[in-house]
Amino acid sequence: MTDYTLNCRGMQCPGPIMELFKQMKSAQPGDTATISVTDMGFKKDIEAWCRKTKNELVSLVEDAGVITAVIRKG
Amino acid sequence: MSENKKTIVVFSGDLDKAMAAMIIASGAAAMGYEVTLFFNFWGLNLLRRPEAVCVKKNLLEAMFGWMMPRGARRATLSKMHMGGMGTAMMKYVMKTKNVSTPEQLMLDAQNMGVKFIACSMSMDVMGIKQEELIDGVEIGGVATYLGSADEANVNLFI
Numbered sequence: 001m002t003d004y005t006l007n008c009r010g011m012q013c014p015g016p017i018m019e020l021f022k023q024m025k026s027a028q029p030g031d032t033a034t035i036s037v038t039d040m041g042f043k044k045d046i047e048a049w050c051r052k053t054k055n056e057l058v059s060l061v062e063d064a065g066v067i068t069a070v071i072r073k074g
Numbered sequence: 075m076s077e078n079k080k081t082i083v084v085f086s087g088d089l090d091k092a093m094a095a096m097i098i099a100s101g102a103a104a105m106g107y108e109v110t111l112f113f114n115f116w117g118l119n120l121l122r123r124p125e126a127v128c129v130k131k132n133l134l135e136a137m138f139g140w141m142m143p144r145g146a147r148r149a150t151l152s153k154m155h156m157g158g159m160g161t162a163m164m165k166y167v168m169k170t171k172n173v174s175t176p177e178q179l180m181l182d183a184q185n186m187g188v189k190f191i192a193c194s195m196s197m198d199v200m201g202i203k204q205e206e207l208i209d210g211v212e213i214g215g216v217a218t219y220l221g222s223a224d225e226a227n228v229n230l231f232i
Contacts, residue, residue, distance in 0.1 A: 012173045014101035018186060021104040052105050 002027065006035040009066065013039050017049050020071065024055060027073045032058065036068045043067055079108045079226035083219065086232055087116035087143065088152035089161060089176055095232045096179035102228075103186035110226075111183075112219045113211075114193035117232075118202055120146045120180065121192055127206045135201025142200070145208070146176040184210050191218060 004023050008016040016037045023033055035046075043062065046069045050057040058070040080102045084095050095111065102109045113121050124145040131139060143149055154160035165175070174182065184190065191214045192207060204213065223229045 010172050012171065014097055014104055015174075017104040018100055018182065021106070021186075049105060 002031045004031065004033040006033055009036055009038045011037065011039065013041050013045070015039075016042055017045060020049070021053075024053070024071070024073055029073050032070055032072045034068065034070050036066050038066055040067070042069075046071070076108075076225050077227055078106070079110075079222065080228040081110045081112065081219070081223050081226045081230070083229075083231045084111050084113045084117035084120065085115050086152070087119040087149055089146075089149040089164070090152050091232050092117070092120050092146060092149055092176050093179060095230075096176060096183050098230065099188045100179065100183045100186050103183065103188050108189075109183075109187075110189040110191060110222045112191050112193060112214070112222075114196040115200075116142075118192060118196050118200060119143050120149060120176070121190065121207045121211055122202065123206055123208055124148070124177075127203075129203040129205050131201050131203075138201050139206075144206075146180055149176055180208075193219075 004027065006019055006023055008019050011019070016035060016039060020033060020035055027033065043060065046060065047057060050071060054074045056072040056074055058072050060067070060069045082095050082099055084092065086092065099109050099111055119142050122144045124147050126144070150158070150161045151164055190211045192211050194213050194215050197203070197213070
C-alpha cells in the first residue's frame, strides 16, 4: 500500500480534484492519498467527489485555513 | 441515459461564461465523467487559434473573422468590460488569486479528456475554417449534440 502526498495549497477550483483524480487513476485499490488544500470549497467537494468516484474519505480536517483529507482508493 | 455523461453547449464567447463552462467541464472530468462540449455561435471564437491563419475567405467571412476575437485569450467579460478596462482588471485579480486563464482551463479540460466539438453550421455562417481552430477539435452537427445529450444526465447551455 502506498500513501501519496498531494500539496494543492494555493490552487483554485477545480485544480485540487483534478490533481487527485490524476493521482488516483494511477493508484492501486487500497492506496491512500493525503491532500492539502486551501480552497474552502474543497471540504464539500471532496465528500461529493469520493461519493461519486467510489473512493473512501478516511479523514477530513481543517486547521489554520488548510484542509487536509485522506482518501483511500476503492 | 448514463449517469456518467455530461454535455455543455458553449454558446457564449464571453470570458466569464467560458470560464464557468471550462471549470464545470474539467470538474466533471475529474469526477470520472465523460464530458462533451459543443461550441457554437460566439462560443466558436474560443476555439480559434490566437494567431491569424491564412485561409481563403470571401469578403464577409474575412470581415467577420477580423471583427471577432481570435481565441479564449481575447475573450471579454459579459458585464463591466468598460472598453477593455474591466476585463483587464478582472484578469489581473484572477491572476493574483491564482485562478487559471481561460486558455489554460481549456487546455486542462482537453488534457482531462473533455471532448470539444465545433458546430459545422456556425463555422460556415461565421466563415471559420477548421485550420483556424486549435488542435483536438472535432466537427459535428446538431445530431451529434442530440446523440450525446440523450445519453447524458446533465446538459447545460452556457
